Amino acid sequence: MDFEFVSKEIKTVLGYEPDEFTIPFAIQIIHPEDRPYFLMIGETLFNFISKMTLEKYLNFKMRYDIRYRKKDGSYCRILYQSIIIDHDGRGGILRTFGTYTDISYLKEDGHPALSFIGMNGMPSYINVPLENRNLVTDKDNITYRERQVLKLLAEGRLSKEIAVILNISKETVDRHRKNMLHKKGLANTSELVSKAIRQGWI
Numbered sequence: 001m002d003f004e005f006v007s008k009e010i011k012t013v014l015g016y017e018p019d020e021f022t023i024p025f026a027i028q029i030i031h032p033e034d035r036p037y038f039l040m041i042g043e044t045l046f047n048f049i050s051k052m053t054l055e056k057y058l059n060f061k062m063r064y065d066i067r068y069r070k071k072d073g074s075y076c077r078i079l080y081q082s083i084i085i086d087h088d089g090r091g092g093i094l095r096t097f098g099t100y101t102d103i104s105y106l107k108e109d110g111h112p113a114l115s116f117i118g119m120n121g122m123p124s125y126i127n128v129p130l131e132n133r134n135l136v137t138d139k140d141n142i143t144y145r146e147r148q149v150l151k152l153l154a155e156g157r158l159s160k161e162i163a164v165i166l167n168i169s170k171e172t173v174d175r176h177r178k179n180m181l182h183k184k185g186l187a188n189t190s191e192l193v194s195k196a197i198r199q200g201w202i
Helices: 023-028 032-050 144-154 159-166 170-184 189-199
Strands: 060-069 075-087 093-102 114-118
Touching (some): 032 114, 144 159, 144 189, 159 170
Antiparallel strands (some): 060 075, 060 114
């Protein structure tokens, strides 16, 4: 599978030349925190269309938002919308038409969301729950001990205090903190605690 046509406007949105923007490349530049959600979106989409006839699912437009890395290294939130325009008559999708829109100014943070928009009288399903078959999420890639440390950091405790409370060394506390910063791609403890509270990791 690959893109049959990529508009030159992709350079305006993401900074890449059309011939650079292949499906493998598009997956590669998804924000690390959004990749598990991208997999869940794919699984949810598959399950959604497998439960209905071809005639029905041709009357739905799919949309989801996800963060992509731009050519300059920054990230933007893209709304992807697509409809099926060709099929094999047996339920197999041959070709879709999709658009990418920068919606960073509308949605600054939060998890990716998936919706199925009904056309020709079909109902719409907005922000559908994502299927998750043993996929790692932001919260789940923090270990139990790291979450203990994070909770105490959120309470304003110092590393030496956390070490006493958890009966571990200060060096171990610092290592857990650094591991979490690395996993989440964050610069400092303040960012880590702030995001943990916002995203419900603790």
